[in-house]
Amino acid sequence: MKILVVEDDGALGLFLQKGLKLEGHDVDWVEDGETALLQLEARAFDLVVLDLGLPRKDGIEVLVELRRRCERTAVLVLTGRSDVEEKVKCLNLGADDCLLKPFSFYELRARCKALLRRREQFADPVLRHGGVELNRMSRKVKREGRLIELTVKEFALLEFLLARQGQCCTRGELLRDVWQMAPDAGTNVVDVYINYLRKKLATPEDPSSEAIIATVRGAGYVIGGGGIKQSLRIVRSEVPFGQIHTRSIDRRVQA
Ligand code: CA
Numbered sequence: 591m592k593i594l595v596v597e598d599d600g601a602l603g604l605f606l607q608k609g610l611k612l613e614g615h616d617v618d619w620v621e622d623g624e625t626a627l628l629q630l631e632a633r634a635f636d637l638v639v640l641d642l643g644l645p646r647k648d649g650i651e652v653l654v655e656l657r658r659r660c661e662r663t664a665v666l667v668l669t670g671r672s673d674v675e676e677k678v679k680c681l682n683l684g685a686d687d688c689l690l691k692p693f694s695f696y697e698l699r700a701r702c703k704a705l706l707r708r709r710e711q712f713a714d715p716v717l718r719h720g721g722v723e724l725n726r727m728s729r730k731v732k733r734e735g736r737l738i739e740l741t742v743k744e745f746a747l748l749e750f751l752l753a754r755q756g757q758c759c760t761r762g763e764l765l766r767d768v769w770q771m772a773p774d775a776g777t778n779v780v781d782v783y784i785n786y787l788r789k790k791l792a793t794p795e796d797p798s799s800e801a802i803i804a805t806v807r808g809a810g811y812v813i814g815g816g817g818i819k820q821s822l823r824i825v826r827s828e829v830p831f832g833q834i835h836t837r838s839i840d841r842r843v844q845a
Contacts, residue, residue: 591636591706595619596626596652597668598644606639609695610702616767623647627655630663634754637664637705639698642671642680650683657684664705668693717752719813720802722791724752733802738790743768747783751803755814758806784811 593610597603598621607619618633620626624646630638638656642649653665667685669676677688686705689698715727721734729745731738740748746768751759761780762773769779788799796802804812 592616592634593618593637593639593702594626594629594635595639596621596623596644596649597639597641598622599641605695606698609699610639613699613702621645623649623652626652630656630659633757635663636709637666637702639666639668639702640685641668642676650680653680653683653685662709664709666698666701666705717749719752719755721793722748722752722802724749733791734793740787740790743783744787744790747780748787751811751813756812757814758809758812760810764810780810 593615595603595606595610595617597606597619600621603619603621607617610617618629618635620629621644623644626638626640626644627647629635640649640652644652649667653667656663656665665685665687667680667688668691669680669688670691672690680688686708687701689701715725717724717726723732724745725731726749731740731745731748747764750764750768760773764780765771765775765777766773771777771779784803788803791799791802793799802813806812
């Protein structure tokens, strides 16, 4: 699952990122409200762990804006205040749960699990694009109704790309999130597996499968043609996001 941690306390943020990553989640960490909203606009998250006291837009403002934009992302609020009013206010504004600081990581982990489980129960397990269907529950993949056998890694790669339709996934991102390798590892494993996937997904009408998985020259791969334009727009206009994203990758590598 994809989690965004928004916490301006550096030690706590890093601790949460590392701990939730060890649980198998894909975790980004940002330290202020404005960057959190940029991240939430650029990528789809399953859960946001949101501190309330933040620089450059506090947690309440982030929560209000997030709920204005999207109903589906679960939000776990971290608060330093024990009064009931604040907790009620957060829940009324759309938070799914509140946790009082200081907290035990085990409790945070259990609450995250419960929120993600609840979310999964209501989520459609099938990801679709252009005749391709990937069922996260049964782990079956079809194109035009034809069942396609994939290895574990091929499945994970296709799932990652389908879950981010319209978004260019860079080789570094795929190395990090699908292979759990450093983004700058000198390997062509991503291109090799994209090639395997394309061969398996090929149809007589689309023998190279490029209608499904498109190459974004010099950047990576995308499912969903409109995404190339979107990714270029992000690169041009969201420079702060790019900087912060790179920084969060660096942190991950150091971690
Ligand atoms: Ca804080």
